[in-house]
Amino acid sequence: MFSFFRKKAPPPEAAPPAVAAPPAVLPAVVPAAQAVPAAVSPPAPAPERSGWLGRLTQGLRKTGSSLAQVFTGTKIDDALYEELEAALLMADAGVPATEALLADLKRRVKDSRATEPAAVKGLLAEAIGDLLAPLERTLVIGEAAPTVIMVVGVNGAGKTTSIGKLTRHLAEAQAKVLLAAADTFRAAAREQLGVWAGRNQVEIVSQEGGDPAAVSFDAVQAGRARGCDVVIADTAGRLPTQLHLMEELKKIQRTIGKAQAGAPHEVLLVVDGNTGQNALAQVKAFDAALGLTGLIVTKLDGTAKGGVLAAIARWGATRPGGPVPVVFIGVGEKLEDLQSFSAREFAQALLG
DSSP states (O other), X not given: OOOOOSSOOOOOSSSOOOOOOOOSSOOSEEEGGGOOOTTSOOOOOOHHHXXXXXXXHHHTHHHHHHHHGGGGSSSOSHHHHHHHHHHHHHTTOOHHHHHHHHHHXXXXXXXXXXXXXXXXXXXXXXXHHHHHGGGBOOEEEOSSSSEEEEEEOOTTSSHHHHHHHHHHHHHHTTOOEEEEEOOTTOHHHHHHXXXXXXXXXXXXXXXXXXXXXXXXXXXXXXXXXXXXXXXXXXXXXXXXXXXXXXXXXXXXHHHHXXXXXXXXXXXXXXXXGGGTHHHHHHHHHHHHHHOOOEEEEEOOTTOSOTTHHHHHXXXXXXXXXOOOOEEEEEOSSSGGGEEEOOHHHHXXXXXX
């Protein structure tokens, strides 16, 4: 699933070689020297990706069914748009994104001269895909040695599990990974991360009751000394309203920067897709405190609130520096259920 380059290649003395063709699977992690320009269209999904798309469609069925019911009528009228507006709001797309989607959809219906509700469904999928497209970004590993990833989020969002899955894929790609158990005061978190470290046969820096920032500092220093490709810091769950605990995350971030200039290179927020608009509130709060570089959206399977990604995208359009991208999405507990995010795939899965 992952295309990974362990270390950034030195600049060539001769003329640079031609860029290799993009891999058959839309990658979630690519080497810094092999990142494919956005203008290059990805090839058709590989069989394993197609299988995952089926699980994504099944996972989003609760959200998609309420939207699909809107298009069972016989004509395109104000009633259809009113029902669609209600369905989008119920899916937690939020008012700004819902208004933007409806305006875009009406324009597409007019331009295409669509006359059947079924055709409007396809146009809505296109509109959602375009709205979500700015959220796409591939995680690039190899621009720094090691690449330091700081993972944050509230308790119960699936933070440590997501770290374990990501670690597994990186380890299978022959990357040398070091984990930092910076959730030092919750024994269960350290134990869970330790289990993942054991399964993936990677090293872990852990300290019972220690200072989280100190553990993070030691891990980055150890990662540099041991020639690691990636250091991933698991932090304690934080509610955005717990200001003193958010300050602790800022301290961890500053301390990592002291251990390695320019680090952390990625600050990823794990959000539970079931929380709907509350997920957007978390993104805003953590971004204001830490300056997020990406999101991991988990537990999309079985949710009726899959429209929250539209709300995140619409908010991101007004964010200085652009939207916070969705690097990975998860639809289950299996290893292969953590995949890179594709706006088109998500829109198609959402509408069945």
